[in-house]
Amino acid sequence: MADDIKNILGIDSSTGRLSIAVSRNEKLLSEMTDCDSMKHMVNIMGLLDRTLRKAKLTIGDIDVFGVNLGPGDFTGTRIGISVIKTLAWLERKPSFGINSLDIYAVGISRENEKFISRYPGRDVPALVMPCLDVRKSEVYFSFYEITAEADKKHPSGIEIGDRSYIINKVGGNFLVKNTELKGFLNGMTVKGILNIPGGIDGYKNSKVLIGGNCFSSYGKTISDAASQNNIFQLDKKTTYPRARYLNICTYLKAARKVESGNLIPVYVREFVPFGGIKK
Amino acid sequence: MDIDKEIINKGKIDKGKYTKYNFMNIIKNGDRKDIYILGIETSCDDTCAAVVRNGSEVLSSIVSSQDEIHGKYGGVVPEIASRKHIEVIEMVINEAIQKSGIDFGKINAVSVTNRPGLIGSLLVGVGAAKAVSFSANIPLIAVNHLEAHLYSNILENPDMGGGFIGLIVSGGHTSLYLVDNGWNIKEIGHTVDDAAGEAYDKIARYLGLGYPGGPLIDALSRKGDSSYIDFPKPMIDSGDFNFSFSGLKTALIYRTKKDKTLMSEKNISGLAASFQRSVVEVLTEKTLKAARRFGVKKILVSGGVAANSELRKEFLRKGGERNIEIYIPPLYLCMDNAAMVGCLGHHRYIDGRFNDLKVDVYSRSDI
Numbered sequence: 001m002a003d004d005i006k007n008i009l010g011i012d013s014s015t016g017r018l019s020i021a022v023s024r025n026e027k028l029l030s031e032m033t034d035c036d037s038m039k040h041m042v043n044i045m046g047l048l049d050r051t052l053r054k055a056k057l058t059i060g061d062i063d064v065f066g067v068n069l070g071p072g073d074f075t076g077t078r079i080g081i082s083v084i085k086t087l088a089w090l091e092r093k094p095s096f097g098i099n100s101l102d103i104y105a106v107g108i109s110r111e112n113e114k115f116i117s118r119y120p121g122r123d124v125p126a127l128v129m130p131c132l133d134v135r136k137s138e139v140y141f142s143f144y145e146i147t148a149e150a151d152k153k154h155p156s157g158i159e160i161g162d163r164s165y166i167i168n169k170v171g172g173n174f175l176v177k178n179t180e181l182k183g184f185l186n187g188m189t190v191k192g193i194l195n196i197p198g199g200i201d202g203y204k205n206s207k208v209l210i211g212g213n214c215f216s217s218y219g220k221t222i223s224d225a226a227s228q229n230n231i232f233q234l235d236k237k238t239t240y241p242r243a244r245y246l247n248i249c250t251y252l253k254a255a256r257k258v259e260s261g262n263l264i265p266v267y268v269r270e271f272v273p274f275g276g277i278k279k
Numbered sequence: 280m281d282i283d284k285e286i287i288n289k290g291k292i293d294k295g296k297y298t299k300y301n302f303m304n305i306i307k308n309g310d311r312k313d314i315y316i317l318g319i320e321t322s323c324d325d326t327c328a329a330v331v332r333n334g335s336e337v338l339s340s341i342v343s344s345q346d347e348i349h350g351k352y353g354g355v356v357p358e359i360a361s362r363k364h365i366e367v368i369e370m371v372i373n374e375a376i377q378k379s380g381i382d383f384g385k386i387n388a389v390s391v392t393n394r395p396g397l398i399g400s401l402l403v404g405v406g407a408a409k410a411v412s413f414s415a416n417i418p419l420i421a422v423n424h425l426e427a428h429l430y431s432n433i434l435e436n437p438d439m440g441g442g443f444i445g446l447i448v449s450g451g452h453t454s455l456y457l458v459d460n461g462w463n464i465k466e467i468g469h470t471v472d473d474a475a476g477e478a479y480d481k482i483a484r485y486l487g488l489g490y491p492g493g494p495l496i497d498a499l500s501r502k503g504d505s506s507y508i509d510f511p512k513p514m515i516d517s518g519d520f521n522f523s524f525s526g527l528k529t530a531l532i533y534r535t536k537k538d539k540t541l542m543s544e545k546n547i548s549g550l551a552a553s554f555q556r557s558v559v560e561v562l563t564e565k566t567l568k569a570a571r572r573f574g575v576k577k578i579l580v581s582g583g584v585a586a587n588s589e590l591r592k593e594f595l596r597k598g599g600e601r602n603i604e605i606y607i608p609p610l611y612l613c614m615d616n617a618a619m620v621g622c623l624g625h626h627r628y629i630d631g632r633f634n635d636l637k638v639d640v641y642s643r644s645d646i
Contacts, residue, residue, distance in 0.1 A: 041402055045409050045636035059414055074358070075399055078365045082406030089369040090383070090414040264366055273356045 006063040006254060007055075009087075010246040011048070013040045013080035014072025014100055015213070020047050021243035022055035022062075026159060026251050028244045030054035040079050048083075062093060066250030068241055069097035070266040071134055077265050085263045094260030098249040101173065103241040104130030105144040106158060106248050108211035111238050113161040115209055116146055124205050127170070127194065131212040131222070134268050137178050139214050143170045143196050155256045158248060171198035175268055178218050185225040185232065194231065211235035315381060316628060317389045317411065318621030319372065321404030322396025322424045323451060324349055324360040328372040329617035330379035330386070334625030335437040339378035340611060340618040343371050346491060353484035354477075355450070361399030368407045375617070386417060388633070390624020393421035394641035396451075401640035409636050418633040420624045424615075426646045428581040429458060430626070431612040431619035439606065442575055446566045448590075449582030449615075450476030450491070455520045455566060456646065457573050462626075464646045467569060468520025475558055476584045478524035482531060482554060486542060496551045497587050503548030505556035508534060508541070512557050512564075520569050527557055555589055563593045570603050579606045585613040 005024060012019040016037030022029045032051045034043045052058060067084040070077045081097070088095035108128050109116055119126035131141040150157040150166045157164045174197070176184050188194050193202040208231055210222055215236045226232035254260075313332055320327040329340040345363050349355045376383050391408035393401060405421065412419035429445045445456040445464075453470040473481070476493055483492025488499070511530055513523045531554055535541045541550050562584075570578055580594055585607050598605035612619060627633070 039639075041405065042637045042639050044406070045413055048413070049636075074361075075402055078361060078399065079402055079406050081365055082368060082403045083410045085369045086372070086407040086410035087414050089373060090411060265362070271358055271362070273352055273359065 006251070007057055007061050008064045008066060008247045008250050008254075009048075009052070009059075009062045010066040010243045010250055011044070011080040011084055012068040012103070012241050012243045012246050013044065014068040014070050014077040015240045016073070016076075017240045018043055018047060018076075019241070019243035019246075020044075020051045021247050022051055022057060023244065023247040023251065026248055028247070029057070031242065031244045033242070040076050044079060044083060059087065059091065062091065064250055064254045065091075065093060065095035066246050066253075067095065067097055067263060068100055068103060068246055069263065071100050071132060071140055071268045072241075074265070081263050081265060088261070094254065095263060096250045096253045096258065096260055097263040098246055098253070099266055100132060100241055101130045101140070101142050102169075102249045103245045104132070104212050104238065105142075105167065105169075107242055107245040108209060108235050108238045109144075109146060109158065109160055109165070109167065110245065111211075112209055112235055115207070115233060116160050116165065117163065119146070119207065125203065127196075127203065127206055127208040129208050129210045131210055131214040133214045133217045134175070136269075138175055138268075139178055139181055139218060140173065140175050140268050141212070141214075142173045143199065143208075144168065145170045156252065158252070170200070171196045173268075178221060181218065181221050182225045185222075186229070189229050189231055207231050207233055209233050209235055211238040213239045215239065314387050314625060314628060315379075315385050316420075316621040316624040317372070317375070317386045318617035318619070318624055319389065319391040319404045319408050320424070320427070320615060320617040320620045321364050321368070321400045322392045323400060323615060324355045324363075325615045326364050326367050326371045326404075327615060327617035327620075328375035329621050330375055330381065331434070331618055331621030331625060334622050334629075335434055337434055337618045337621075338381065339375045340616050341371050341375045341378065342611075342614070342616055343367050350490040353490050354480050355397075357397045357399055360397060361403060364400055364403040368403050372407060372411070383415070386415065388418045388420055388624060388628045389415075390420040390422055390620050390627065392424045392427065392620055393638055394423055394644035396424055396640075396642065398640055398642050401642075405638065405640050409638075412636060418628070419636060419638065420627045420632070421634040421638045422620055422623045422627065423644060423646050425452060425454065425456075426464060427619040427623045429456060429464060429579065430623040431581050431616070432579050432606045432608045434612055434618055434622050435608050436606060439577070443577035443579050443606070444566060444570045444573065444575055445579045445581065446562065447582045448475050448562060448580065448584040450474055450480060450493075450584075452582060453522045453524070453562075453584075455569050457569070457575070458579075466645055467573075468522065468565070470522040470524065472523050472525035473528065475522070475524055475562060476582070478528045478558065479584070481528055485532060486547065486551070491583075493584055493587060496555055497589065499548050500552035500555040500589060503550070503552030505549075505552040507546070507549030508553040510553050510557040512561050515561050515564055520565055522561060522565065524558065527554070555587075559587070559589050559593050562590060563597055566594075567597055567601060567603065571601075576602070577604045577606065581608060581613050583614050586610050
């Protein structure tokens with residue numbers, strides 16, 4: 001169906017790496033990354049231009065825009081949002097904001113094809129837990145359930161390897177002190193049953209794949225928890241949100257006909273200046 | 280910091296990989312087509328966009344103020360400012376285009392403040408301006424906020440010309456500039472501590488009046504006797520053109536601590552009027568001295584504090600006495616606005632001075 005083909009441009013500037021990708025539907029056309037963490041403002045348009053050229057497209061060919069809304073670095077995230085929302089407005093095209101956790105979840109799933117392919121299909125979902133270091137000694141995470149294989153047109157279906165799976169978020173987002181993370185993980189597992197607060201009653205025989213950028217700061221805490229409970233597996237490689245996975249999230253949102261626009265950064269905590277208003 | 284290095288050589292078209300400009304023909308052919316500049320300004324707490332025709336006609340000037348939000352804290356909170364900018368930026372630009380009544384395709388260039396200011400705030404405006412430049416394939420012009428303030432009066436008096444002393448006085452800046460006939464700008468003085476507007480805000484907060492402090496103290500002063508307390512007039516005879524308002528603020532605080540009745544309802548207007556008189560006296564005297572020293576006959580006052588009724592009155596009175604023309608733009612051009620950014624952008628545009636899309640933002644910068 002020709003009118004279903006959508007060119008997607010995604011910018012992720014929420015971390016020290018600036019990642020920009022162009023996709024056609026779920027297929028990646030080009031992706032470029034700049035690791036010069038303090039120079040997003042300087043590099044963003046040049047990188048955007050090069051990514052478009054590599055995909056042999058111009059800005060006018062883009063049908064859908066996507067951007068990482070965070071949680072992430074405050075200033076970095078705003079650079080990407082400012083550029084994307086202005087581009088989308090001028091090009092008169094829809095734009096979608098994606099939560100960092102969603103991008104990590106897709107990224108971790110895609111990067112761990114072997115892990116994913118072992119579980120679904122035997123009534124055992126695989127669980128993916130992107131876990132972010134959000135400073136102030138806190139970690140921010142949520143859970144995603146990857147269930148049985150789906151046909152490729154399923155609105156929540158992502159391709160991993162040569163198969164397609166349904167990915168859905170389970171429960172809410174959690175903001176936990178790093179010292180309480182181990183307790184939280186242990187509390188989820190009683191005799192091999194996983195209980196995700198706010199999720200369904202429990203998972204038997206499931207495994208949780210933990211990934212995200214939390215390993216550099218809290219690698220030991222997580223490794224300790226994982227060594228005590230063999231239901232946890234670790235992905236230490238997926239440490240930044242890549243724009244190619246952002247584009248998959250954007251594609252899924254566009255396909256589900258979610259309302260576009262209204263791009264406002266996601267912050268994990270309420271901002272209280274000077275420790276509160278003094279009278 | 281040598282910002283000018285980033286400005287692409289005068290008159291040369293950037294043949295780099297970022298943009299392909301095709302507008303030079305317009306100038307070369309001597310075609311007298313109208314030039315439309317989109318201005319964007321987000322250096323502090325106001326999100327502003329404007330469309331300026333031919334460098335002097337303001338077709339639209341939109342200002343989305345955050346005063347109410349920052350009022351709770353008695354001053355601008357940088358993190359809140361950038362959070363609010365990012366929420367409204369494209370809506371403000373869109374409104375400026377809509378209100379201007381012109382088609383977006385007519386815009387010749389986008390001009391944006393990239394220095395000096397709050398980094399988090401500047402990034403939002405410059406990011407949007409880069410996207411506009413990239414998408415519409417028009418040149419990007421990054422300008423200095425303070426220089427734009429000096430250009431604000433051109434919008435009112437297109438024939439004003441150079442050869443004047445410029446006083447930029449606001450919540451963030453208090454600086455004196457010598458602008459020669461060729462519009463070469465030289466800073467001759469600046470505040471060594473608080474800006475005048477900052478002192479107003481801090482005093483208003485101390486007296487529990489609210490935010491922004493300028494208009495509140497100004498209103499209160501009109502009811503009071505300005506000779507009630509003889510406050511110091513800091514650096515009035517310093518021999519240079521620098522300012523200082525921190526000590527005046529401290530003087531007021533010490534006086535009220537010694538004598539609590541000064542803050543009573545009966546006396547507070549006298550207190551405010553006396554404080555205001557000191558500020559106004561220093562600003563007017565030093566600016567007029569600068570005009571005499573450099574032998575110029577014109578003074579331009581801009582920035583948020585130029586809205587102060589006493590400052591306007593005193594400048595006009597003293598200017599009249601000493602035969603010096605005083606230019607104070609109307610309120611909407613004194614405060615932070617994007618029309619002045621568009622005006623300066625126009626002059627850059629006709630000079631062929633553009634920036635490439637690598638341009639960065641700077642918290643501090645001289646003109």
